[in-house]
Amino acid sequence: MSPFSRLKTGNALAQSTIEFNIVGKLLPHAILVSARKAHFHHVLSGIALFVAGFLTTITSGLYTVTSVSVSETVTLSQVDSFDFSQSSLFIDDRNAAAITSILEYTNLSYPAWTYGDLVFNKLDTPVGVRGDGTINLNTPAYRARLDCTPYIIPTKEIKVDEWSPSYDWSSYSLDTNVSVRCVLIPTNQTTVLWRQQYQFPFNRSSFYSGKATFFLWEASPKVDVYGNGGFESQSDAGFSGMRDHSAGDLGCPTFGFTVASSAVTPGRSSNNSTLHTRATAVMCTQHLEQVTVNVTLRAADLSIDSTKYPPVPDEMTRKRLRNPATNGSEVWEWLPNNLLNRLVDLSPTPQLQHSDSRDRDFVNRYHQELIIGLDGFVKTLVDGKAGVPIDSLLGEENQGALIKAGSRLYSEYMAQAISNNMRNSSSSNNTVGGASKEYDGDFDGTSTSPPTFQGTFTHAPGSRWRLRQNRGPAITLEVLLFLLAAIALLLAFVGWDRADVLPHNPCSIAGTASLLAGSEVCSRKYVPEGAEWWSDKQRRDAGLWERCRLRMGWHGDDGDYPAGQNGEGRRFGVHVKGEGEHGMT
Numbered sequence: 001m002s003p004f005s006r007l008k009t010g011n012a013l014a015q016s017t018i019e020f021n022i023v024g025k026l027l028p029h030a031i032l033v034s035a036r037k038a039h040f041h042h043v044l045s046g047i048a049l050f051v052a053g054f055l056t057t058i059t060s061g062l063y064t065v066t067s068v069s070v071s072e073t074v075t076l077s078q079v080d081s082f083d084f085s086q087s088s089l090f091i092d093d094r095n096a097a098a099i100t101s102i103l104e105y106t107n108l109s110y111p112a113w114t115y116g117d118l119v120f121n122k123l124d125t126p127v128g129v130r131g132d133g134t135i136n137l138n139t140p141a142y143r144a145r146l147d148c149t150p151y152i153i154p155t156k157e158i159k160v161d162e163w164s165p166s167y168d169w170s171s172y173s174l175d176t177n178v179s180v181r182c183v184l185i186p187t188n189q190t191t192v193l194w195r196q197q198y199q200f201p202f203n204r205s206s207f208y209s210g211k212a213t214f215f216l217w218e219a220s221p222k223v224d225v226y227g228n229g230g231f232e233s234q235s236d237a238g239f240s241g242m243r244d245h246s247a248g249d250l251g252c253p254t255f256g257f258t259v260a261s262s263a264v265t266p267g268r269s270s271n272n273s274t275l276h277t278r279a280t281a282v283m284c285t286q287h288l289e290q291v292t293v294n295v296t297l298r299a300a301d302l303s304i305d306s307t308k309y310p311p312v313p314d315e316m317t318r319k320r321l322r323n324p325a326t327n328g329s330e331v332w333e334w335l336p337n338n339l340l341n342r343l344v345d346l347s348p349t350p351q352l353q354h355s356d357s358r359d360r361d362f363v364n365r366y367h368q369e370l371i372i373g374l375d376g377f378v379k380t381l382v383d384g385k386a387g388v389p390i391d392s393l394l395g396e397e398n399q400g401a402l403i404k405a406g407s408r409l410y411s412e413y414m415a416q417a418i419s420n421n422m423r424n425s426s427s428s429n430n431t432v433g434g435a436s437k438e439y440d441g442d443f444d445g446t447s448t449s450p451p452t453f454q455g456t457f458t459h460a461p462g463s464r465w466r467l468r469q470n471r472g473p474a475i476t477l478e479v480l481l482f483l484l485a486a487i488a489l490l491l492a493f494v495g496w497d498r499a500d501v502l503p504h505n506p507c508s509i510a511g512t513a514s515l516l517a518g519s520e521v522c523s524r525k526y527v528p529e530g531a532e533w534w535s536d537k538q539r540r541d542a543g544l545w546e547r548c549r550l551r552m553g554w555h556g557d558d559g560d561y562p563a564g565q566n567g568e569g570r571r572f573g574v575h576v577k578g579e580g581e582h583g584m585t
Contacts, residue, residue, distance in 0.1 A: 003039070041491060048487045051480050058480065061473040067461040074126035074135060078451045081121065081424045082142065084288060085325060089417050090231075090245050090337040096416040097342035101376070103412065104384035105346035111419065115304050115311050117143045117411035118293060119419045121451075125302060129457055133299040134309070137455030141293040141313070142321075144332070144414035146255060146284040146407045150399040151176050153260070153279040160273045170273070171199040174209075174260060176281050180223050183251025183329040189223045194281070196228050196258060199373050202273075205264055208352060208390055210378035212257040212406070214335045215283070217248040227256060227283075229375060230340030247333035251326035254333045256283040257406045259378060259393045280399055282406060286332045292317040299457060339413050343376035347383035352390065381405045503572060515552070515573040548576050 025033065027050055034042035089096070102108060113120045118141040129135070158172050174196045180189055198209040215227040231245070247254045260279030296309035304311065320330040345352075352374055382390050386408060393402040506512055516522050531539070552574045 044487050044491055048484055051483055055477070055480060058473050058477050061470060062477060063467045063469055065465055066468045068464040068466050069461075070459040070464050071456050074129055074455050074457045076123040076126055076135070076137065076453050076455055078121045078453075079124045081426055082119075082418065082422050083424055084142075084321070084332070084418070084422055085323075088335070089339075089421065090335045093336070093338040093342075093417050094420040096413060096420050097336075097338045099416045099420075100339070100409075100413045101342070101344050101346055101380070103416075104380050104409075109306065110304070111416065112303060114415045114419050115295075115306055117145075117408070117415050118291075118311060118313070119143065119415045120293070120295070120304075122423075123297075123302060123453070125299075126455070126457065129299050131299070131463070132460035133458055133463075134305055134460075135297045135299050135302070135455045135457050136294065136309070137297075137453050138292050138294050138314075139453050140290050141295075141311070142418065143289050143291065144334075144411055144418070145287045145289055146403075146410055147287060148256075148282045148284040148403045148407065149179065149181070149253075150403060151178055151281045151283065152396045152399065153277070153281060155276055155278040158262075158275040158277055160275060169199055170202045171197055172262075172275055172277070173197050174258070174277065174279060174281075176279075178225075178281075178283050181253055181283075181285065182217065182219075182223075183326055183331055185217075185219045185223060185250050185252070187219070187223055192223050192225050194225055194227055194256075194283070196281075198260070200262065200264075200275075201373075206262065207264070207373065208259070208261055209277075209279075209373050210257070210259040210390075211372060211375035212255070212340050212377035212410075214337060214340070215247065215252065215254045215256065216245060217250050217252045217254075219248070219250060225252075229372065230337050232341065245335060245337075247335055249325045249333060251285075251323075251329045251331040252333070253283045253285045254335065255286055255410065256281065257377060257402075258282065259381075259390065259402060261391075261394055278394065280394060280396075280402055282399075282403055284407075284410075286334060287330055288321045288323070288332050289318055290321055291315065291319075297455075334414070334417075336410075336413065336417065339410075339417075340375060340377060343380055343413070345376055345379035345383050347379075350379065351382050351387075352379055377406075377409065380409060384409065517571065517573060519555070519573050520576045550574055550576060 027046055031043055031046035031050070034040070034046060099111060103110065110116070113122055120139060120141050123139070126135070153174070153176055158174075160170050160172050176194045176196075177191045178194045180187065180192055196211070196213070198211070200207045200209060211229045213227040213229050215225050218224045258279055258281040260277055262275045262277040265274040265276065291313045293311045293313045295311040296305045297303065298305050322328045322330055323332045326333065378390075381388060381393065381402075386405065388401060388405050392398055393405065506515055552572075554572055
């Protein structure tokens with residue numbers, strides 16, 4: 001339409017009117033040609049067509065099917081309880097140490113209702129919960145913690161002169177004066193001697209020592225403490241040591257651990273050597289904490305979904321529980337003897353080789369105490385899942401790292417020990433020393449009904465679907481539609497004269513012939529012989545109609561007539577208005 005509108009105005013060049021043709025051209029080429037010939041209406045139409053080609057692609061991404069997260073509130077009831085004083089860990093811990101060893105050296109998940117240093121009461125499956133999904137709730141959990149005091153033992157000389165020359169290993173004693181930190185010992189005595197005994201390979205120039213221990217305290221006639229590793233309490237050891245022990249219920253430190261490094265200066269004989277030993281000894285009181293934990297359970301079996309949603313303690317809710325056995329103090333006195341005896345290094349590439357110690361090669365049959373060089377506790381600090389090089393645990397500058405590593409391993413063991421040894425099948429409130437007490441704050445301790453907790457059950461993905469409108473395609477579609485609307489308005493209300501331009505369709509053969517019939521445009525004056533067979537390029541090269549000025553309207557043998565006049569011999573079509581300089585209008 002644009003070329004014909006230009007012909008109607010008159011004085012139009014052939015190159016921009018009758019020679020203008022974009023039929024069969026690729027859209028980008030057609031837009032470029034239209035722009036060069038100043039047919040901006042074609043440019044706008046081409047842009048609109050180009051933009052419209054993306055509408056189907058963008059529309060296909062407008063909506064996607066997505067799963068809807070469906071949640072509902074459920075109530076879970078507690079189905080067991082803890083009695084934190086009912087079980088001794090001295091003789092049997094029901095495989096808690098063995099489980100801890102496996103957890104430290106494998107990627108296995110934690111046993112049911114435990115995670116890390118946390119232990120949870122068992123809960124029942126809520127009524128109406130079916131299929132897959134997760135249940136998120138806040139529930140109280142319990143954990144054992146240590147409050148430790150380090151004692152730095154600077155390098156000291158230790159004489160080794162009482163061992164038989166026939167042995168290839170020997171032993172030495174490591175003595176430390178420690179503070180008396182007991183709740184129920186009314187004494188002016190402020191320090192007490194802590195003696196440990198270690199064995200070591202006699203033929204080595206240097207070696208490491210270390211072990212964990214429990215402590216037994218006496219208050220009469222003077223304060224005394226024993227802490228030299230674990231007692232062999234198994235009947236298969238070849239002697240009878242199957243008796244329980246008590247820490248004394250004095251509210252004293254009852255757990256500790258030591259790491260030492262020694263260099264050997266041989267004497268004139270094998271039983272006359274000097275050890276240059278430096279060590280860090282740690283003495284700790286045990287505490288029991290309750291903390292509210294946000295935990296996510298799998299609805300199918302109520303196992304802890306720690307892979308996606310690890311339990312998160314709310315440290316603001318942390319509080320220590322009191323021990324009736326120590327007169328209501330916050331100090332607990334479990335004796336984790338099996339932790340000391342049964343925790344083993346399962347690393348395929350241990351940092352501390354067997355030659356560093358002679359594990360369990362000597363047992364004092366009178367005391368049933370194990371005289372060792374490095375026990376499983378210290379080896380696990382080095383080789384376990386959170387292993388720390390032993391040199392990074394030695395010295396005053398590393399005492400914090402030693403306490404952190406030892407406390408972590410102790411707390412993880414105690415979670416398994418509490419879970420395996422202190423559960424009651426009764427769903428009554430948790431108890432301490434036989435006295436019922438509820439710690440979660442929702443019960444007064446006198447209620448006979450089990451505690452309940454509110455949780456949010458989220459159905460598994462795929463239980464409900466919906467269409468979701470995607471923001472990106474929606475905005476893109478809005479922009480393109482706005483652009484198309486703007487182009488349509490420009491084409492409709494701005495630009496060329498569309499009134500009374502053509503009497504019929506010029507695109508047919510007859511329509512084209514009627515516009516050119518009787519016109520000088522097709523005469524030999526302007527079209528040489530055979531020019532009708534020329535290509536577009538040949539016509540351009542020959543300059544066909546190059547100097548013609550064309551007009552579309554009424555014309556006849558006697559001249560031009562204004563549009564709308566009637567006269568005999570007049571025809572409507574394209575004719576030559578005149579000739580002029582080469583240019584474009």
